[in-house]
Amino acid sequence: MSAALIAALRAAVGERHVWTDPDQIAPHLREDRRRWTGEAIAVVHPGSTEEVAACVRACAEAGVAMVPQGGNTGLVGGGVPRGGVVITTGRMNRIRSVDPLNATITVESGCTLASVQEAAAEAGRLFPLSLASEGTCQIGGNLSTNAGGTGVLHYGNTRELCLGVEVVLPDGRILNELSALRKDNTGYDLRDLFIGAEGTLGIITTAVLKLFPKPATKVTAFAGCAGPEAALAIFDILRARAGDSLTAFEYLERFGVEMVLAHLPGARDPMTEAHPAYCLIELSSPDPDADLEARMENALAEAIESGLVADAVIGRSEAQNAALWSLRENMSEMQKHYGASIKHDVAVPVARVAEFITTGVGLCRDYMPPVRPCPFGHFGDGNIHFNLTRPVDMSDAEFLSHYPRFNRIVHDLVASMGGSISAEHGIGLAKRDELPRYKDPVALALMASLKSAIDPQNLMNPGKVLAPATEGTR
Incomplete structure (x- = not known):
């Protein structure tokens, strides 16, 4: 089956764009923090929406799982494969059009965030999404995780910055929702199904994004x-x-x-x-x-x-x-010099961010007095990166063994304040098993129903966001 599938993928995108050599595919099997390392039979680099669709059809016909992957800058293991085929979008990096008067830019999902910012600036406009990884993260990943960043206070999350998407569905069909309209009430808003879904419902290949006046x-x-x-x-x-x-x-x-x-x-x-x-x-x-x-x-x-x-x-x-x-x-990057960190990307109502930080630091120090808290983040929208650096005299391995306990301390506090255990990084693998403790069970059931309806074979990034017991048909 693998040989036939590899042949079909090579026929779809060209032999040099299908990697099977272990050394070639190794960087695509692990996430940036190296908490997870996966496995895959191949990494495929399609160059167009049609090629993505052909690859997806080949995998669906073979019953092989697919993992969409952009710049691989995620922090929760959402792009780590658990077998199957990795479908990357880096070759799909064209700016299709810029419309300054309509204040929109249409881009392929493999465009880096920095390249979209630059194209907007050249047209005298602003694309306001800004992240530390903007030189390498890709728009498809930004949309799939509903990325936040430093401009959310004024401009909103990525969801608020997107007007339309083109998506390859798990069976290889292409959904064209590339609307550049601000108002379109023709039924369900399908766009929002795929934004923030972490590649579990389909592969975003193109997007229409909003532009804003350039700050003078x-x-x-x-x-x-x-x-x-x-x-x-x-x-x-x-x-x-x-x-x-x-x-x-x-x-x-x-x-x-x-x-x-x-x-x-x-x-x-x-x-x-x-x-x-x-x-x-x-x-x-x-x-x-x-x-x-x-x-x-x-x-x-x-x-x-x-x-x-x-x-x-x-x-x-x-x-x-x-x-x-x-x-x-540079704060997150510099933390690496101080040993292992246990990191939480959480949100609480803005009125309670100060209370959350003060109480959270106290609770964590009650549990482990020498722990070194390092909370920082987007105070104006309630999103705090509540990071904990290991004690000076403790090994990384010993400190990380306390991850579950610190999760319970921090996440229970967040829940008691009406907050969210994931503000902008997503669920992926890191918080998948935590989600049922904090998410409304009706909401989880509805998510599982949507997953089952759109991806009945459970081939699109399986095992992410929803725990296996709550996923659709396997």
């Missing part, structure tokens, strides 16, 4: 404060004083900043004194005459007078702004 003015500030309670109050002041010009509000703690300062070449502390926590704030506007610097200064002055901000700096150039952002963008 931008100002970035870095403010030191006492902790999450002060940061939440600072956010409330900025939201009231800056309105729609507040495009990012990130929270960082000193331990995380020190990681970056110690290990990122060229990184410098923007302040003369250390503070327990920091707010990274960005205002932007398409109006070239908007005095955002004065708006930022006035809001920070109010926060200083209220005793919320101990010190603040405002970037006076693009280079200074980039240096401030680098303290946030």
Whole structure:
């Protein structure tokens, strides 16, 4: 069966685009954090939607599982194969069209996020999705995980940035929902079935994305404060004083900043004194005459007078702004220098983010006093990356053995606050078995019904998101 399938795949995409050599396919079998390593009989690189459809039909006819894979930058094991064929989208990297007047861009799923940003900028527009991995992550993966990033506060998640999709279904049929309309009430919104589905219902091959006016003015500030309670109050002041010009509000703690300062070449502390926590704030506007610097200064002055901000700096150039952002963008990478981390990507209502951080840190330290918490993230939309770095005198293996217990501590707290155990990274393998504890059972049953209806053979990225007991027909 494998030989016949490989022959069919080679006929569909060309011999050089079907890899079976173990050394060639090895990078496609593991995720970035190396928590999981899978196996596959082949990695296929189709160059068009039609070639994806041909590959899917061949796999479906052979009864072989398929795993869609983009830039393979995921953090929850969603792109790790458990046998079968990996179908990558990297060759499908064309910008099909840009329509500045309609404020849309139509792109193939293998385009990197950075290339979409660049194409939008060349047309005098903005595509606002921004992630640390934007140079390598692909639009198909961004859509499949409903990626968030630093611009969610103002622009929304990837779901809000997409108008239409083209999808290859598990039987090889092509669903054309490439609408560039803002209003289309002709039945069920099928687009949203596939956004955030992590490749379990089909393979997104093309998307119509929204564009926005390119910011003409931008100002970035870095403010030191006492902790999450002060940061939440600072956010409330900025939201009231800056309105729609507040495009990012990130929270960082000193331990995380020190990681970056110690290990990122060229990184410098923007302040003369250390503070327990920091707010990274960005205002932007398409109006070239908007005095955002004065708006930022006035809001920070109010926060200083209220005793919320101990010190603040405002970037006076693009280079200074980039240096401030680098303290946030490199935090996850620099954590690797401090040993194993147990990471949680969670969301709670914005009003409760400070309470969540304070309570969560206390509960984790009650369980393991020398653990080193490193919470940071998108404070303005309630998404916190609640990371825990191992104690100095503990081995990585011993620390990681406590993963289930820390999950229970953090996720139970999140659930008690009406939050979500997955804000922007997805479910994949990492949280698949956690999901039934926190998701409405009716919702899970409906998800399983949809999976069974669309993928009755359970061949499209099987074993991800839904636990085997709740999946459709196997």
